[in-house]
Amino acid sequence: MKKLLFLFLFTSLFGFAQNSDENQLKEIYKSALTNSKCYTWLDDLSNKIGSRLSGSVGAQKAVEYTKTQMEALGGFDKVYLQEVMVPKWVRGEKETAYILDNKTKIKVPVCALGGSVATSKKGVTAEVIEVHSLKELETLGIDKIKGKIVFFNRPMDNAQIESMNAYGGAGDQRWSGAREASKFGAVATIVRSLNFRLDDFPHTGSQSYGDIPKMQYIPTAAISTNGAELLSKKLKQNSKLTFYLKQSCQQMEEVLSYNVIGEIKGTEHPENIIVVGGHLDSWDLADGSHDDGAGCVQSMEVANIFKNIGYKPKNTIRVVMFMNEENGGRGGKKYQELAQINKENHIFALESDSGGFSPRGFSFESDDTNFAKISNWKTLFEPYLIHSFTKGHGGSDIEPLTSTKIVKAGLHPDSQRYFDYHHAANDTFDAINKRELELGAATMTSLIYLIDKYGIE
Amino acid sequence: MKKLLFLFLFTSLFGFAQNSDENQLKEIYKSALTNSKCYTWLDDLSNKIGSRLSGSVGAQKAVEYTKTQMEALGGFDKVYLQEVMVPKWVRGEKETAYILDNKTKIKVPVCALGGSVATSKKGVTAEVIEVHSLKELETLGIDKIKGKIVFFNRPMDNAQIESMNAYGGAGDQRWSGAREASKFGAVATIVRSLNFRLDDFPHTGSQSYGDIPKMQYIPTAAISTNGAELLSKKLKQNSKLTFYLKQSCQQMEEVLSYNVIGEIKGTEHPENIIVVGGHLDSWDLADGSHDDGAGCVQSMEVANIFKNIGYKPKNTIRVVMFMNEENGGRGGKKYQELAQINKENHIFALESDSGGFSPRGFSFESDDTNFAKISNWKTLFEPYLIHSFTKGHGGSDIEPLTSTKIVKAGLHPDSQRYFDYHHAANDTFDAINKRELELGAATMTSLIYLIDKYGIE
Structure with missing residues (x-):
């Protein structure tokens, strides 16, 4: 008992x-x-x-x-x-992107972010401004951003033990980058892929234009981590270089x-x-x-x-x-x-x-x-x-x-x-x-x- | 205080x-x-x-x-x-192995086990006997084994949570297989690779002839898991098929x-x-x-x-x-x-x-x-x-x-x-x-x- x-x-x-x-x-x-x-x-x-x-x-x-x-x-x-x-969103033709640095043209791996609009058929070419946060956009303001391609290049934080936390810490660039950059007159955004490794794979994922008017939607793409490192390096050498992006994705x-x-x-x-x-x-x-x-x-x-x-x-x-x-x-x-x-x-x-x-x-x-x-x-x-x-x-x-x-x-x-x-x-x-x-x-x-x-x- | x-x-x-x-x-x-x-x-x-x-x-x-x-x-x-x-042990030329089944000759991926002796320059060809443990050798005895190639085909135990335990449980075939098979007159041994996956990589590793006389050393090789599965299947269809092995490894x-x-x-x-x-x-x-x-x-x-x-x-x-x-x-x-x-x-x-x-x-x-x-x-x-x-x-x-x-x-x-x-x-x-x-x-x-x-x- x-x-x-x-x-x-x-x-x-x-x-x-x-x-x-x-x-x-x-x-x-x-x-x-x-x-x-x-x-x-x-x-x-x-x-x-x-x-x-x-x-x-x-x-x-x-x-x-x-x-x-x-x-x-x-x-x-x-x-x-x-x-x-x-x-239903479709990617269309494979995206193309180049770093145009004086007379050199370097192809870099990119892919449109999910939900992005296309570029024009000819693509978009513009100077690039590298930023590391949404806050930095505000600091730079419309004068520095208007007419440019904003390049978000904050890496995932390697010091995080759980990779999900590092993803969370870098994800706002992908999700809100285009929306925020558009407000300051950017013509497109390029976002560093959410990947710890340095490699040649661009990583797609959702992004949102939020409630900005449709006519203000700008094309946004991910660039591979190696591509991001290269672009950042080239920008340090020549801040006037331009970047070419072409993508033909579409929301159906x-x-x-x-x-x-x-x-x-x-x-x-x-x-x-x-x-x-x-x-x-x-x-x-x-x-x-x-x-x-x-x-x-x-x-x-x-x-x-x-x-x-x-x-x-x-x-x-x-x-x-x-x-x-x-x-x-x-x-x-x-x-x-x-x-x-x-x-x-x-x-x-x-x-x-x-x-x-x-x-x-x-x-x-x-x-x-x-x-x-x-x-x-x-x-x-x-x-x-x-x-x-x-x-x-x-x-x-x-x-x-x-x-x-x-x-x-x-x-x-x-x-x-x-x-x-x-x-x-x-x-x-x-x-x-x-x-x-x-x-x-x-x-x-x-x-x-x-x-x-x-x-x- | x-x-x-x-x-x-x-x-x-x-x-x-x-x-x-x-x-x-x-x-x-x-x-x-x-x-x-x-x-x-x-x-x-x-x-x-x-x-x-x-x-x-x-x-x-x-x-x-x-x-x-x-x-x-x-x-x-x-x-x-x-x-x-x-x-210092050297592998020499890449090993060659075939299943010889009537008129068909199927190449299978093998590699000599570390410390193995070579075959003769012409290689060794013999009938194959498949076993699943060292104990099974004893049960079969010299009559069934003499002159044959012993094929050890006990897989690593998938039910183990720690793969090291599964390795430990299957490793005696690799370490002692040749030594034990030699005692019953085998001419060579082929051992299923210590790998859970079914793939085409043969996995080498140490083996020991223990204290048997040098003249009784027989060649021993690992076969990929896919190769082992195939050999086992073919043996069920034709127990009289033969196997060809050539390796030129050497102890220096x-x-x-x-x-x-x-x-x-x-x-x-x-x-x-x-x-x-x-x-x-x-x-x-x-x-x-x-x-x-x-x-x-x-x-x-x-x-x-x-x-x-x-x-x-x-x-x-x-x-x-x-x-x-x-x-x-x-x-x-x-x-x-x-x-x-x-x-x-x-x-x-x-x-x-x-x-x-x-x-x-x-x-x-x-x-x-x-x-x-x-x-x-x-x-x-x-x-x-x-x-x-x-x-x-x-x-x-x-x-x-x-x-x-x-x-x-x-x-x-x-x-x-x-x-x-x-x-x-x-x-x-x-x-x-x-x-x-x-x-x-x-x-x-x-x-x-x-x-x-x-x-x-």
């Missing part, structure tokens, strides 16, 4: 039954490492379908592919699509696209919904294997692992492939909109959208009580080298999701290599390590298993 | 002064990420010098290069060489080589020595950027960081580039031999020889008291995502080192990708991420700083 009481106290104190959970996690990781489908799925997404920018043929094929694969898997009670209108009419959802109905609380997902769209320059093919196939793998180990969730599990994270976030918003209309009760949402690298832990959007409860599970994860349970951002697609009481989380993979590939032409399947991808899927499955079993407070 | 007493108790209880150490680690990591030399050193070692098998021109150049660089660094009180005789006379040592004399206890090192030799198929160029330049970086942050160690620090870890371990043995002769007192030794990937922690060869003391420092490392402090192997080169009281440790980087490159032609500089390399160096420096400051018990 005393033993039972002790066991009860112990279990309720720590919020889990150590032994059976230890065994369950063992099964989960073993299944992921020896019997997974995620690597093959990603091979297909990356190498048979390729890039998947919203509104593209690739995006549509990816919708069909993941729906078909989830149906074929057999573990879902239903697989369905959610209609969502998405913006919105098109119909879809979130893809696979649902496993809960055996005890089907009304409680747990979401696990990634985003199916990717930038157009590459396969998007890390961003975010990895997160999609890892989310699908959660269902595969549950099937393989014979685990029947108590709550409803939804595997969601969100559409349009990269340049609009429409899929996440639509999912929330429909959840509200249908009065659904979401208790937990997990997103994987930080690359398919070795998992290190999770970041949680949670109240203190649930964070403490979940943190007590850390010992269960230690054998798998999962140690980092922190409070922080869950994910862009699950950000709009609200519910009476919901905890959100983001998978936290090792972040050091992520920006070597992020939004660039080398975000391809060969940059993925099978075991790292699988370990990420196992880590996600383990958390979902524990949330499903013990619920949230 | 009470406050001081409390502070004293607190400090001695936990073995460190939290705040000043926190700041010192901040400086260390910042220096590594913003002001390091290790990546450039590795670029030189890998791309200017290249492979560095013991006794090769590359190995000699690497001795000269690292000595010169440590002298140029300026942080050392002396830089010197330790003479050590090393075995021993030659003189060196450990390279940079020494910073301790300000308070110069008689106490702390070693940090890696091994300068590498296999001959590639640059050896991960194995173990990374460990060498990270060890040199420890001195660079101390110099940059102005830290003067209390104990003597020796940065040691060990020679001949891969096929003899002579450098480590020689270092210990001379330490004994000179009656040196080593208190700590740290080796980095598991690749230049994101650091996760350390494994310690330590008594319980010191392990507990060191484990109390874990919180200092958590901001850098260093969580794993376990008991385990330090490193091959520091293994022979004994002293009155010594703690040994090995840097524990993320291990998932290591065997994609280990001992194969793709262990090259492009597989190194600068920040991961630097974070490893910072993690090593931080531990050495703490050991230097607080000593061992």
Whole structure:
């Protein structure tokens, strides 16, 4: 009796039954490492379908592919699509850029930023003014900027331990650079790629003109880090050099696209919904294997692992492939909109959208009580080298999701290599390590298993 | 007074002064990420010098290069060489191998294992018998094996979380396969490469004929994992197929080589020595950027960081580039031999020889008291995502080192990708991420700083 009481106290104190959970996690990781489908799925997404920018043929094929694969898997009670209108932006012809320094003409690698307008057909040529922050624009003022190309060249801060923090610290140049430079009469902006490495890949990504009038939109492009270093060096030698940029990108009419959802109905609380997902769209320059093919196939793998180990969730599990994270976030918003209309009760949402690298832990959007409860599970994860349970951002697609009481989380993979590939032409399947991808899927499955079993407070 | 007493108790209880150490680690990591030399050193070692098998021109150049660089660094009180005789094995002409299946002849990627004898000039052709363990050889016995090529095809166990454990679990086939197969009359052995991935790289590595007579030595080679899969499949279809292997490797006379040592004399206890090192030799198929160029330049970086942050160690620090870890371990043995002769007192030794990937922690060869003391420092490392402090192997080169009281440790980087490159032609500089390399160096420096400051018990 005393033993039972002790066991009860112990279990309720720590919020889990150590032994059976230890065994369950063992099964989960073993299944992921020896019997997974995620690597093959990603091979297909990356190498048979390729890039998947919203509104593209690739995006549509990816919708069909993941729906078909989830149906074929057999573990879902239903697989369905959610209609969502998405913006469609096309790059057009490959961009061209030159540094024109006296009589020399040096080609540099650039790519239009997502949402940018084109240059004229002849391109734009102008003197260049190098700045390192949005604030510096103001200091320089219209006299120094008008008629010029503004070159934003603040590098990602190497001193940051987490690469995401360095990305956050440099990202305003890409997101708001064109909008702000336009206000001072700039004719275009060139932004240093958000990449720690010195290499020749320009990295695209979203930018926003905000609420400035359309006629004030100016073309904006990313330049590779090597290109940025070169341009900066040349400017020091000759501040009067000019820069030529030509791009023919275009914002088209919105098109119909879809979130893809696979649902496993809960055996005890089907009304409680747990979401696990990634985003199916990717930038157009590459396969998007890390961003975010990895997160999609890892989310699908959660269902595969549950099937393989014979685990029947108590709550409803939804595997969601969100559409349009990269340049609009429409899929996440639509999912929330429909959840509200249908009065659904979401208790937990997990997103994987930080690359398919070795998992290190999770970041949680949670109240203190649930964070403490979940943190007590850390010992269960230690054998798998999962140690980092922190409070922080869950994910862009699950950000709009609200519910009476919901905890959100983001998978936290090792972040050091992520920006070597992020939004660039080398975000391809060969940059993925099978075991790292699988370990990420196992880590996600383990958390979902524990949330499903013990619920949230 | 009470406050001081409390502070004293607190400090001695936990073995460190939290705040000043926190700041010192901040400086260390910042220096590594913003002001390091290790990546450039590795670029030189890998791309200017290249492979560095013991006794090769590359190995000699690497001795000269690292000595010169440590002298140029300026942080050392002396830089010197330790003479050590090393075995010299040469691969000779590139190996050739075919599966001969009826009238088809399929070329497969192989490489001689280190220390193997050559085939005859014509090569060896024989039927193949596939086995999965040394024990299986015994079961099959001389009748089934005599005159054949034994094909060891037990894969690394994918279910292992740490890839090193999977390596350990499959390594006996490579190390002892030829010796054991020879006892049953085999004419050669082919060993599945120690690599999780299915690819076309054969992975070399040491093997030993043990004490069998020289005339019983048989040629032994590694086959790529794709090659092994194909051979196994073909054998299932035709157990009478034959295999052709030609290799012309050779064991030469021993030659003189060196450990390279940079020494910073301790300000308070110069008689106490702390070693940090890696091994300068590498296999001959590639640059050896991960194995173990990374460990060498990270060890040199420890001195660079101390110099940059102005830290003067209390104990003597020796940065040691060990020679001949891969096929003899002579450098480590020689270092210990001379330490004994000179009656040196080593208190700590740290080796980095598991690749230049994101650091996760350390494994310690330590008594319980010191392990507990060191484990109390874990919180200092958590901001850098260093969580794993376990008991385990330090490193091959520091293994022979004994002293009155010594703690040994090995840097524990993320291990998932290591065997994609280990001992194969793709262990090259492009597989190194600068920040991961630097974070490893910072993690090593931080531990050495703490050991230097607080000593061992």
